[in-house]
Ligand SMILES: CC1=C(CCC(=O)O)c2cc3nc(cc4[nH]c(cc5[nH]c(cc1n2)c(C)c5CCC(=O)O)c(CCC(=O)O)c4C)C(CCC(=O)O)=C3C
């Protein structure tokens with residue numbers, strides 16, 4: 145009784161302080177003329193493949209052999225990346241959910257690496273008199289590729305179009321800790337745990353769960369998140385810390401049903417760049433071999449780092465990782481990504497609503513962190529100076545170094561008072 149009461153009270157306090165921290169990291173709600181769903185982009189036919197890959201790798205030192213290898217993944221799929229169809233579907237699902245909630249704001253779609261490009265969409269919005277724009281990116285975690293680069297897409301496009309002074313563009317925060325992002329993975333994993341036992345390769349032995357995310361250079365991992373918080377992160381990396389937090393929360397929600405909890409680990413995939421540069425490990429294929437060595441009879445790969453079944457998921461996991469598992473005689477399942485799962489769509493519209501003035505928005509709730517992430521990032525958050533440059537590129541949604549950064553609960557009171 146006493147222990148329960150204590151735990152309950154502590155949980156209650158945690159909830160309150162988490163809410164306070166979330167609030168301290170929030171921007172004031174405002175009026176917006178448009179929302180832009182912002183993504184990576186992908187080729188829509190064989191002729192697009194090379195120009196697309198040039199766009200992706202412009203100025204980033206990816207070796208030609210890697211480009212040719214990646215081109216074959218797209219070629220095998222008719223030169224089409226599945227990502228565009230998935231983003232069109234997500235945009236429509238978001239629009240439907242917004243209208244159902246009485247939000248009439250238009251929602252458009254723009255990409256970093258393929259048509260419709262960010263700069264073109266901004267130009268069009270400005271022409272239509274829509275100068276206050278809220279950006280929602282298809283990436284849940286902190287990091288250069290997954291957050292800051294989306295902010296740069298808009299910072300650079302505003303400069304390129306000469307619209308810096310005319311338009312106000314802000315980005316929605318990272319949402320790896322939102323319940324609606326986690327639920328599709330929980331459901332997928334639950335289903336997979338049952339289904340894997342029906343596979344021929346499965347023998348009555350342990351299953352290992354591999355949470356897979358995109359690898360990034362070690363340095364990108366170590367510069368993710370604000371500098372003042374790095375000592376709070378596992379391995380000093382916000383990217384790794386958040387991936388672990390989300391994976392752990394999914395495992396917590398699985399627990400119980402099967403009696404014993406399967407072993408799980410965080411793994412990485414799709415590395416590129418020079419082999420001399422260290423990237424986050426272990427690679428998913430090495431982890432599968434290790435699982436076999438350790439006596440597992442099946443692996444379930446949960447693509448925690450991705451919101452839809454794009455090329456890196458269907459090639460690097462469904463093709464390559466599945467093959468590795470086959471060679472090891474292991475049963476294998478890759479679970480679903482959030483895609484247009486209603487819980488995910490609803491969570492994304494919650495994020496939008498929280499930024500809109502005059503709405504009774506759902507509260508900011510973090511399912512697996514101390515507080516939800518920053519609406520406006522620290523100046524040096526996930527910073528990267530590209531080759532040949534002396535300064536980071538322009539961004540949106542960034543604090544000046546002087547603006548207070550509510551890092552932990554101790555800062556909340558100070559920020560709320562300010
Ligand atoms: C963290 C992360 C995410 C997740 C967050 C997010 O979703 O944004 C992500 C997503 C994606 N990455 C994608 C494709 C590619 N990424 C590349 C290259 C790179 N990715 C990196 C990281 C990430 N990438 C990095 C550090 C590089 C090295 C060069 C650089 O610093 O940029 C290359 C070049 C060739 C290669 O090296 O593979 C390609 C073709 C697609 C589209 C797939 C489709 O078409 O369906 C998507 C959604």
Ligand SMILES: [Fe+2]
Nearest residue numbers: 289358414456
């Ligand atoms: Fe990538």
